[in-house]
Amino acid sequence: MKVLGGAVALAAVICLAAGVGSGASQISGIAVDPGLIGVGAVGLALAYVTLRGATISTFLQIFLRLFAFEYVLLALAFASSSRGFWPAFLADATPPSTLCITIAVFGLIIYGLSYIPVIGQITRLADPYFEAADPIAAPMPWLRHRGWRERHLGTALIMLLVVINQLQVGISVRLSFFNRDWFNAIQNKDQAAFWSLLLTVFTFWAVIAIISNLIEYFFQQSLLIYWRQWLAKQYSTSWLGKGGIYRMGLIGDGADNPDQRIAEDIRSYLTDTYSYSITLIQQISTLVSFSLILWSMPAEFVLPGTNIVVPGLPFWVALAYSAFGTWITHRIGRPLVRLEFAQERYEANFRFSLARLREYAEQVALLRGERSELSILSGRFTDLVANYFRIVSRAMKLNTFTSFYGQISPILPYVIIAPYYFADKVTLGQMSQVAGAFGRVADALSYFVDRYRLIARYKANVDRLTTFSEALHKARTLGTTPPHIDVVPASGKDLAIEGLSLKLPDGREIVRAKALSLKAGSAVLVTGPSGSGKSTLFRAIAGIWPYGQGRIDIPSTAKVMLLPQRPYVPSGSLKTAATYPATAETYSDEAVREALKLAQLGPFADRIDDDENWGQRLSGGEQQRLAIARALLDKPDWLFLDEATSALDEKLEAEIYAMLRQQLPNTSIVSIGHRSTLIGMHDSRIEMQPASDGVFVPSPA
Structure with missing residues (x-):
């Protein structure tokens, strides 16, 4: 991390040096380029957290390394283009300053997340795989011969998937501009532009999007199955080793239903961890990219009933609307974490009772114990049903709010932009683009609103795996402290x-x-x-x-x-x-x-x-x-x-x-x-x- 941190610092200093003495803005009489100065300033902050990156979770380090590396490439490219050293044939590929700043901010966010307790709980479960020195179990002999380990494969797949998601956001932004130009062609009755945009721009990027989705799916599933294979082996080995399988039964509730935790909880944890890490980064990328579209609209938006101009008014409305929705959703849905945790336990206990009944079928039949077993099963299922209806009651309250929230979201941007369209201040294409961008920004900001119950279930799953890991450790160390x-x-x-x-x-x-x-x-x-x-x-x-x-x-x-x-x-x-x-x-x-x-x-x-x-x-x-x-x-x-x-x-x-x-x-x-x-x-x-x-x-x- 020290070498990478030094490279980030060097790129930031180059941007700062290139930004002094050029540009239209002035500070104390010195001409400066705000774009280069901004890229350099945020780069220094990224360099600091990269140098300290060795202190955070191994899983989070993967993202920090990737963003630091991307920043170095993009910052140097931006500085080169700003000073006239960028090749002319790559003019259309010049990275904007906002992209460099966004990548750096991602790195800062990753570092900040490492200090959130619940993130630490999640990454403690993820880190062992990305630190594993085991030879890769994947059917890839060419990598095995090169000395690759499980941590190398996992790290490579994570980085590849992040890059694919970033490219998909870029494709979405490009299609947003296609949407604007296409609707303008419709408004202007420009048939040639209509078909040209459809057959060249849209078709090309749609095919790229489909291919990227297929590639992402393959590598995503590969990562999840290799990760699950390794993690299940580690938990099974720990459970079965040194008398752990026997001692787990001696230490209480933290070790209930180990079969479900290894078979089901690990699978759910990995799927959700991927979803809430990779896709969250995608949502942040979407938020930044489409916020810039909302902010850069040429129309002067004013507060209704006043003459006060508010730059980027649609963005601020989306931000306020989503913040309000997230706060209300959290207030309503917070008890779901505890209820989902309990539901997993009730479900597992009921399944275990059925499996045990099958195992002792002869003894139950000989003792005429069917009625007693029905009573036991009924009692366990009664607990399951009672907790389930507590979840249903809470979920109905949550769904009531999110349904109203979801119904208003598609209409709100048109309500904001329609007066400007009717006043001929924006075109139909611009209104369509603003509505689409508003929807993408609102969706990104409403990430937790839309997924709150799933996140509550994920948190319960993380808690179950955490308590299981603690129980495994306790079982393995039980009786090892003198006197023993x-x-x-x-x-x-x-x-x-x-x-x-x-x-x-x-x-x-x-x-x-x-x-x-x-x-x-x-x-x-x-x-x-x-x-x-x-x-x-x-x-x-x-x-x-x-x-x-x-x-x-x-x-x-x-x-x-x-x-x-x-x-x-x-x-x-x-x-x-x-x-x-x-x-x-x-x-x-x-x-x-x-x-x-x-x-x-x-x-x-x-x-x-x-x-x-x-x-x-x-x-x-x-x-x-x-x-x-x-x-x-x-x-x-x-x-x-x-x-x-x-x-x-x-x-x-x-x-x-x-x-x-x-x-x-x-x-x-x-x-x-x-x-x-x-x-x-x-x-x-x-x-x-x-x-x-x-x-x-x-x-x-």
């Missing part, structure tokens, strides 16, 4: 616990283990009453329980596997379910079939390629045996069974344990169970016994 549970790779073969204290999320201590050692190669049964912290102890050993402190030494080369009471069965083929968490390609078909047979799932051995909803197709006992098959394939050094055979009958359970000891002779097995028959299947037992203060202590039995 330290799971340490050890050089020995045994698993040792020292000074361990496990707590519940509310801070109550549940397990205390001063010293506990589990011998490698042995089979240990952990027993105790329900709620005594047996499963919590296993979670701590697995490294996902964040509440507590102490040390757990696990052999550094050991492979650890924990089988819960209710196994997770992913969607896909039976082989995919049997090899989880490894991929299906990790093991041969024969190895998977053999593991299923050993786990007493022989009837399914020939169906490993069948793609069904195995989580519902298999019974509870079959799912537990499927998890046993995973252990046979994985061959862990330590196998923790958290009531992983509770759905089996005692005879089958004994056969499974005997098979495990035979097939995995080098595996240390640690089980949680309540059946007395399990005692004979293990070498030793640890009993969770309550101390005098109610905290459970694991003690050899």
Whole structure:
């Protein structure tokens, strides 16, 4: 940014130097060119903010860099043309001073926006993509070979889209002048000019506009899908990494419905962020360009009923009208942000209830729980409907005002300009051009009026992603601040616990283990009453329980596997379910079939390629045996069974344990169970016994 800031400063100084000693105006007896002086002065301000640009958001820096670069080119071109150095064949392409000043003002606006809190909230979500050093995932090998990263691709696409939008504004301005000349030809009954303008000027620029729209659409969609792909991967990785998927459920409302936030909220955020950044710049460009048209009308506009001349009266009317509309719209629509945020949560909760009901369809049917489920669904939908009607009520008030506002907008410019047309002070073409320019200026100034509800929904979406990001960070850092549970790779073969204290999320201590050692190669049964912290102890050993402190030494080369009471069965083929968490390609078909047979799932051995909803197709006992098959394939050094055979009958359970000891002779097995028959299947037992203060202590039995 320093080099670019220096270039901006140099271009500004050149304009100031070129503006002194030339021009029709004078300051203290010195001839000056107001255009060059204005371009130079605003350029110095742009140079200052460009030099400080490294302190603002990376996303906003992209726009600041682009506008600074454009200013350098345009300012030097304007200075050259003003001093007679501009090539004659490019005379029609000479940039006006207003364009240079407009570009510089854009840069100043971008810098100012960085200090608005809500803009900072939005850009904090956007910045990581434009700072990413990952190789590009887009199917563009020629860029990948050149060392391009995701940040390079995203930055290039943003800049390209901004330039395309600027060109589209230029096309609109050119068509505005076509409209003026065309209606003048109609008024003058000049048939030759009518057809010439239509077939040459309009046709040419209309084709360019269509082509630019198609190019913009392609690159816009490319940017959004690449950005979404990267962002979804980052959120998914953060959610699934380091036990985050489990810990998210422990930290409260900020983490509700992570599936929707990754699938839907990211998509909506990216689409709206593009719309409200690129198109807002387009609207500002439109505002400036068409304001100049309104300001430069040759007629002398006076206040109605007076002789007071007001230069650019249509512009001031558009400004006042739009400012009034924006203020009223904000007053009416402000509660929509809170209501839209709540609506997203109610919708997500209702969808989650339906998905959960489908998952537990068999259990609900067996318990005849349909009426209860209908009551639960009805309650959730009642909340959804109640909040929806609050939105409808507020939106009706907003729509009432914006409808009146929208109906008056097209008529207002004609009301202003018609008296001057009837007095022959302006032509029909000029009146048509003023009406069109007034409409474009009013639309640009009414940007927030027309989109207030959408912006409210966008703000709610940004809030949801922000709270989700904060929840992800909290989940990943939960239990990392000392004192905490330290799971340490050890050089020995045994698993040792020292000074361990496990707590519940509310801070109550549940397990205390001063010293506990589990011998490698042995089979240990952990027993105790329900709620005594047996499963919590296993979670701590697995490294996902964040509440507590102490040390757990696990052999550094050991492979650890924990089988819960209710196994997770992913969607896909039976082989995919049997090899989880490894991929299906990790093991041969024969190895998977053999593991299923050993786990007493022989009837399914020939169906490993069948793609069904195995989580519902298999019974509870079959799912537990499927998890046993995973252990046979994985061959862990330590196998923790958290009531992983509770759905089996005692005879089958004994056969499974005997098979495990035979097939995995080098595996240390640690089980949680309540059946007395399990005692004979293990070498030793640890009993969770309550101390005098109610905290459970694991003690050899």
